[in-house]
Amino acid sequence: MIPLPFAQAAVPRGIGLAEWLVDVDTWLGRDGILSSGLDTVTLCAAVMGTGMLIAVPSAALLAHSRRGELTATALVTLGRAVPTFAVAALLVPVALRRGWGFEPWPIFIALLLLALPPLYLNTYTAIRHVEGGVVDAARAMGIGERTLLLRVELALALSVIFTGIRVAAVQVVATEPIRAFLGGDGLGRYVRDGLGQNNDTLIIGGALLIAALAATTSVAVSVVERLVVPHGVRRLKQRTAARRGSVG
Amino acid sequence: MIAPLQAQNPIIRWSWFIDEWDQVQAALVQHLELTLLALGLGLLLSAALATVALRYERGAPPITAGAAAFYTIPSVALFGLLVPYTGLSRATAVLPLAGYTLLILITAIIDGFRSVPAEVREAASGMGMSPRRRVLTVELPLALPYIITGIRIATVSTVGLVTVAAIIGQGGLGRLILDGLRRAFWTPMTIGASLSILLALMLDLAIYRLGAAATPWTRRRGA
Numbered sequence: 332m333i334p335l336p337f338a339q340a341a342v343p344r345g346i347g348l349a350e351w352l353v354d355v356d357t358w359l360g361r362d363g364i365l366s367s368g369l370d371t372v373t374l375c376a377a378v379m380g381t382g383m384l385i386a387v388p389s390a391a392l393l394a395h396s397r398r399g400e401l402t403a404t405a406l407v408t409l410g411r412a413v414p415t416f417a418v419a420a421l422l423v424p425v426a427l428r429r430g431w432g433f434e435p436w437p438i439f440i441a442l443l444l445l446a447l448p449p450l451y452l453n454t455y456t457a458i459r460h461v462e463g464g465v466v467d468a469a470r471a472m473g474i475g476e477r478t479l480l481l482r483v484e485l486a487l488a489l490s491v492i493f494t495g496i497r498v499a500a501v502q503v504v505a506t507e508p509i510r511a512f513l514g515g516d517g518l519g520r521y522v523r524d525g526l527g528q529n530n531d532t533l534i535i536g537g538a539l540l541i542a543a544l545a546a547t548t549s550v551a552v553s554v555v556e557r558l559v560v561p562h563g564v565r566r567l568k569q570r571t572a573a574r575r576g577s578v579g
Numbered sequence: 580m581i582a583p584l585q586a587q588n589p590i591i592r593w594s595w596f597i598d599e600w601d602q603v604q605a606a607l608v609q610h611l612e613l614t615l616l617a618l619g620l621g622l623l624l625s626a627a628l629a630t631v632a633l634r635y636e637r638g639a640p641p642i643t644a645g646a647a648a649f650y651t652i653p654s655v656a657l658f659g660l661l662v663p664y665t666g667l668s669r670a671t672a673v674l675p676l677a678g679y680t681l682l683i684l685i686t687a688i689i690d691g692f693r694s695v696p697a698e699v700r701e702a703a704s705g706m707g708m709s710p711r712r713r714v715l716t717v718e719l720p721l722a723l724p725y726i727i728t729g730i731r732i733a734t735v736s737t738v739g740l741v742t743v744a745a746i747i748g749q750g751g752l753g754r755l756i757l758d759g760l761r762r763a764f765w766t767p768m769t770i771g772a773s774l775s776i777l778l779a780l781m782l783d784l785a786i787y788r789l790g791a792a793a794t795p796w797t798r799r800r801g802a
Contacts, residue, residue: 353664412727413781414739417772424590424765505653512655512746522659526746531663538659545653 348532354457364518364540368444371517371544374435374510375503378442382499386450387492395480403455406448415441421511434515436574438507443508446499453495457488490565493556500552507543518544543544595766601762603755603770610778613741616673618734621680623680628681629688639689646682652677654740655707658747660729672749680733687729691722724797729789731783738779742771 351357358364393399414436422437461484469483485492508519521537524530556565596603628646632639657675665671695718703713745753752771759768791798 352671414742414752414772414776415738416742416756417775420760420768420772423760423768424588426629498789501651505651505656508655509743509746512757519655522655523746525659526662534659538653538656541653542660545651545656575732 339558346532348536351532351536351567353404354522362520364521367516367518367520368544370515371504371507371510371519374439374517375442375500375507375548378446378503379496379500382443382446382450383496386447387454389486390454391453391458391480393477394455395484397459399455403452403459405542406452413441413445415445415507418444419509423513434513435510438510438515440514442503442506446503449495449498449502450492451495453498455496457491458484461487486561487564489560490556493552493560497549497552497556501545501549504548505541508541544547588763590765591769592766596770599767603774604778605655606751606771607774607778608751609749610741610753612740612773613669613672613676613744613751614734614737614778616739617676617737618680618730620673620677621684621737622730623687624677625681625684629685629692632685632689633692635705637678643685643689646685646792649678650682652678654743654776655746658744662747667748669749671747672741672744675699676744679740680737683733683736684726684729687725687732688722691725691729692718694725695721718764720794723794724790727794731786731790734782734786735779737780738775742775751775 356363360366388405393402419437419441422440423433427433427434430479465483465487466479474483507517508522510517511519511523512532518537518541521533521540523537525533525535525537628642633641654675654677655754657678658671661671661674665674674690699717699721700713703717704710741749741751742753742756745757748754750757750774753770755767756775759771760767
């Protein structure tokens with residue numbers, strides 16, 4: 332095995348998975364699961380926040396004015412295909428030269444590229460597919476364009492936008508662990524260290540933690556959606572999501 | 580951590596590329612092999628599962644939901660989970676990679692066959708075609724554009740994921756990336772990452788061309 336230049340969690344060999352997971356030291360401290368998990372969650376939250384700030388307003392405005400149809404179609408293909416690891420790797424020397432440090436800029440940008448397509452695409456399709464009659468009725472009632480977009484179109488599209496957020500968030504959380512192989516830490520560190528030390532407990536334990544966080548993310552977004560999206564709009568989801576284009 | 584001096588290594592040193600071409604070529608070949616193995620296996624499984632889903636209405640939702648759930652399993656986690664059972668072997672890389680193609684391929688195959696108009700199917704049966712012949716000579720060609728689009732997406736995403744398999748000692752070009760990162764010697768890393776992106780684009784183009792050649796009737800309509 333090639334030696335890793337990064338700090339590694341020292342774990343006694345031959346310790347069982349249950350034993351490792353119930354040990355207080357596993358969870359606390361600088362190399363503990365809580366601190367590593369927080370690293371991961373912070374980065375993913377920053378990526379998702381930036382992604383939503385970029386994708387949702389631009390997609391909403393373009394869909395409202397019925398422009399950029401081609402961009403949306405091109406993104407369908409791109410969404411599943413961003414080679415995060417390669418992109419992040421290419422950015423490492425660039426980040427170092429600019430003095431941004433080894434981490435976390437490369438992985439941040441790579442994850443952002445991963446998050447943007449589903450966010451943009453779902454916002455775009457959802458707003459584009461708001462029923463024409465509703466929009467016409469709103470206009471006839473004398474609502475301004477801005478209010479129309481914010482209070483009618485966005486409100487009706489909210490549920491499908493949340494599907495995009497969930498897809499993006501799960502992909503980001505599921506991909507973030509490669510950060511551990513790019514000079515960072517985060518929740519992926521246990522798999523990395525386990526592989527480096529040939530320690531199955533660490534590999535399996537780390538893998539389970541990552542999978543659990545990805546699953547939790549999906550549930551968490553659904554919970555937020557339930558709190559934010561009105562009941563009536565949620566029922567529209569099945570109909571709109573069934574139409575072509577949106578990821579879900 | 581990385582010394583500042585090493586950070587100043589050139590992003591690419593062409594002499595390395597020429598001197599170490601054997602290593603680069605081997606990585607490229609392995610990358611291609613892993614991609615094709617995963618795609619082949621994924622396509623076989625998807626064809627079988629999609630057949631079940633198309634045949635029995637009730638089968639479709641659980642099959643697509645299962646594939647979607649699999650798709651959300653983090654790749655690092657899945658490679659890690661398999662290592663204790665299948666070791667640092669090719670199977671450990673290929674099985675998850677094939678699994679990740681299922682969602683894209685099954686959806687594409689189901690969409691493709693569902694796009695065949697009922698009249699066409701009835702006409703084929705009315706002409707006396709057996710169900711098997713109807714599926715193979717009428718429905719499959721009509722479903723092909725959807726399936727080819729699915730294969731293209733699956734291919735590009737698999738080429739990208741193969742690099743991650745480098746963490747379990749497989750991974751073709753991904754090994755060059757990891758190697759470069761570990762030594763803060765950017766040349767192999769840049770070459771590995773660039774070639775993996777290039778490979779994805781080339782395969783995408785190749786499958787697109789093959790697909791266009793296999794479905795000449797789609798060209799006129801401008802679909």
